[in-house]
Amino acid sequence: MKTSRALVFSAIGALVAAGSLSSPAAHAADKEKCYGIAQAGKNDCAAPDGSHSCAGQAKTDNAPADWKYVAKGTCEKMGGKPQPEKK
Structure with missing residues (x-):
């Protein structure tokens, strides 16, 4: 049982690393x-x-300096900005 569990965790780790x-x-x-x-912890x-x-x-959540990749042309529809705010 421990071996198959370790194998599953290894496979998950490999997928995460590949991504x-x-x-x-x-x-x-x-x-x-x-x-x-971006939500807290998800930038x-x-x-x-x-x-x-x-x-x-x-x-x-939604800090003006934090960003996420989104499909082109959808940023402003989601309430975001394609450029960071200037100080």
Whole structure:
């Protein structure tokens, strides 16, 4: 039982790792950054204001400096902005 459980966790880990290795070019082709729509802990990368430096570190929902990749042309329909707010 322990062996099959370890095998399942290994397979899940491999799938997660493979997904995180996708190139940024794949994102750029059909997606755009959308600021102000990311939920706490679910942003896609660093905030341009320097509040954090990595994905998954958003502290609040819909912070203007946090972003997610969305399908091109859908950002503003979702209530976001394609560019970060200027200070």
